[in-house]
Amino acid sequence: MPLLAQAATLSLTPGTATLAEGDTVTLAVRVESSDQQVNAVSARLSIPDNFSVVSLSKENSVINFWTTEPEYSNGEVSFEGVILNPGYQGAGRTALTMTLKAKSPGDGNVSFVSGSVLANDGNGSEVLKGMSGATLHVGVAATQIPPSTALPTSPQKAAPGQLFTISSPTFPDQTMWYATTTGTFVFGAPKNATATRILLDQSQNGEPSVTYSSPLSQKRVSALPEGISYLHVQYKENGSWGPVESYKIQIDLTPPLPFAVIFPKGASGFEPTPVIAFNATDTLSGIDHYTMQIDGKAPLDVSAEEAAKTFTLPAQSPGPHTIVVTAFDRAGNSTLGEAGFFVAGVSGIVINYLALGLLIALVLLGALFLGYLLWRRFKHLLIDVTKETGEAESVLHKSFTLLKKDIHSHADKLERAKKTRALTTEETDFLTQFEQELSEAEHIIEDKLEDIPAP
Structure with missing residues (x-):
């Protein structure tokens, strides 16, 4: 084995x-x-x-x-x-x-x-x-900074009367989605700032309520919730609270929902470029793109727009195949969809037609051989019949000749007896009729023999 x-x-x-x-x-x-x-x-x-x-x-x-x-x-x-x-x-x-x-x-x-x-x-x-x-x-x-405790950093001072800015090395783009719940935020405190108020909520117009007695220049926040949140920061200058600056944070930790890879025209057939369809759903950030991998080969990128319609696979070799489609949301979370399909080769059809052709050829050869045997049989039979007919004709001629000779012998005897005695009435009638009847019989036999076909 x-x-x-x-x-x-x-x-x-x-x-x-x-x-x-x-x-x-x-x-x-x-x-x-x-x-x-x-x-x-x-x-x-x-x-x-x-x-x-x-x-x-x-x-x-x-x-x-x-x-x-x-x-x-x-x-x-x-x-x-x-x-x-x-x-x-x-x-x-x-x-x-x-x-x-x-x-x-x-x-x-x-x-x-x-x-x-x-x-x-x-x-x-x-x-x-x-x-x-x-x-x-x-x-x-990461740990939350307790109230009235400043981070040990040197604050970046903003010019008097100017709004400060908020940035984040963890969430650098406010339009993007991220798959992490911990981040650092940096903001430049105004020159005369003496205190800070901060608030994290889901309202774009939230008012800071957590007060720190020092002007903070950055803050590290953990346990950020999924969805869209805002970090609101406000500084106290010259005894009064200044304007509020807000920073948008978009977090998605949940992968797309499970989805199926389907074959609208069937997962098995002779078509080397099967048509597939798939459509994943993500409730937070939405689907960004897909990758499609067949039999572990290099993945192919598919946009969300392309996936909204049916997708035709590249030509595949005959045999079983596995396709893995990975859906990515805008935060990079992913979900796999997998399916198997089978491409039937044309070799089976060729073999079937070849077998059919061989069968037909064998039947024709068998028919020809049978016809040949029948022809040989008929030929031998015809030869035998012709031979026997010839022999019968020869025997008939010989028999008739002997009969004719014998009758003539009897007639000669009657002619000789006629010279020495008177013939009876029957003998006289025989001599009168036998020549005519013998001639007629000879003609009839010749005609019948001519009806027999020549070989």
Whole structure:
């Protein structure tokens, strides 16, 4: 029995992530098998000490039947499941999704302790060739500055009578969306500022209410909410509060909603350029673009406008294929949609027509051979009939000649007897009629023999 090439891998997506203490990260355990169908997956993963497991999700898993439910115990996540017939073959599907929370600063590795991927070959052959984990970097969490406490920075003074400006290295563009809840804001305090009021809310016209006894030049804020927020800043100058400056912040941490990749004209057929359709939805920032990857090859960018209509795939070779469409919202969050399709080759049709042609040729050859045999049979029969007819004709001629000779002999005897005695009436009648009747009989025989066709 030929050995199967080991062609499956287990991996974590994303492979790296940077987050702050208290933040969460979602990792997907992916199984990939490009060369053959697989029907069983199992793994044990080690979780670093500075992380806790928030949840384990089987949603959208390639596994249909769980022989061991996903669980977290003694610092390890483990699972085992079966993919029902015909199994799975493709560039990668999610087996399990796990959400982790950073408990303390530091680097941690989520690694595979063990893993297994079995081929759907009737023997359960092991085909796992590699496993890759994820590296997580955790920084110190940002803290809110308590009231009346200034940051230890040198404030950038604004000219008297001028409005100050607010900027943010974390959120540099107020029209953009971001996927982080912690940020730093910088603002230049007026020259004569003696106090600061700040407020973070969801109103564009909010009035600052949290007072600091010193003129702040920057502030680091954590636990920013999703959606659109505004940071309002106000300074006190010469005993009175000045104008309010506001800065817009747009945060989206939620990936697009799950979506399906469909084939309006069917997922299997002879068309090498199948038509697909997909349309993801994001309730906050909206869909920015998609990437489309077929069989693990280089991804193709697709705009949201292009995806609003049906999309024709590039020409594909005959056989099974897997397409992975990733929807990205304007904050960079993403959701995968995956589907399989099959392009039937023309070789099957050629083989069918060839088989039909061979069958017709065999039938014709058989008919010709049968006709040849019948012709030979008829020819031999005709030869035999002709031969027998000739023999019969010869025998008939000889017999008639002998009969004629015998009759003439009797007639001669009567003629000789006539010279010595008187003939009876019967003998006289015989001599009178036999010549005429014998001549007529000879003519009749000759005519009948002429009716027999010549060979």
